[in-house]
Amino acid sequence: MPANPETDTFGFIVNDLSRLIRAEMDRRTTEAGLGLTTGEGRVLFNVRRAGPVRQTALAERLGVEAMTLSGLVDRLEAKGFVERQPDPADRRAKLVTLTEAGATVVTKIEPIATAIRSEAAHGIDPDDWQRLLVSLRAARANLIANRAEALAGEDAAA
Template sequence: MPRRANTESIGHLVADISRLIRAEMDRAIAEAGIGVTAGEARALFHAARAGRVRQNVLAERMGVEAMTLSGYLDRLEAHGLVTRIGDPKDRRAKLVELTEAADAVLDAVSDVAVQVRRKAAGALSDDEWNALLEQLKTVRGNLAGQTPKEDAT
């Protein structure tokens, strides 16, 4: 006898949507020939948002292991998109900073993200999409222990 499982719960839906959006971003970024992977693009966006940031803090904000981020940053640094410098407050730590060359990549990835968003939204109006985003931000804030006004992401 099959077991009852609610695959339409919020957890399953959010996990499925996340997986599908990441796969679509991977495909679209590769197809666009931008020269970075979706993971590397995420690292660039998080670094752009943070400004000069410690590598371990960036990994934490992205929700990835330090070694995963290190691989992304190695490739981004080789492409001249980021620099890593020693933290003057802690010689063991590295600070990540974007180069000017990263701006063009961020713009190109942003264009791809707009296309993926349009595909994901389908027949939803802009108002419906924005309402969905606001509701999801509230859920995220609730789970993170923040009120929506405290949540800047």
């Protein structure tokens, strides 16, 4: 694909990479008979990483609306991969917890994700790849900090 200065910018490239990764994950998890969407897989990985987590915090972490997450969790719960449990600190809130079956399916997804990352890094010097990851983490941290500042400013103005 020829370079296009309008679409070879940071935002376009990151969005294209995200779309390509999601499509490839969907294709490979379907081929593997896992019956999961990329969104469902992201929920499982994030619950494993966070441990029992409130649905509201999980939605924020994933960058999705609460209703979108609710649908994902409903489907995962029906498959036996997660459970909703009352939050001992707030009876109105629910904690999403990974089940043993959910942990098993995450271990089946890991090699698929590893292969896709390896293919993405193909032909890139390992040191350059590590620098890219460091730079992307810094860009993410910058945007998170800017968002937090903007939200704090909105709260102060209200």
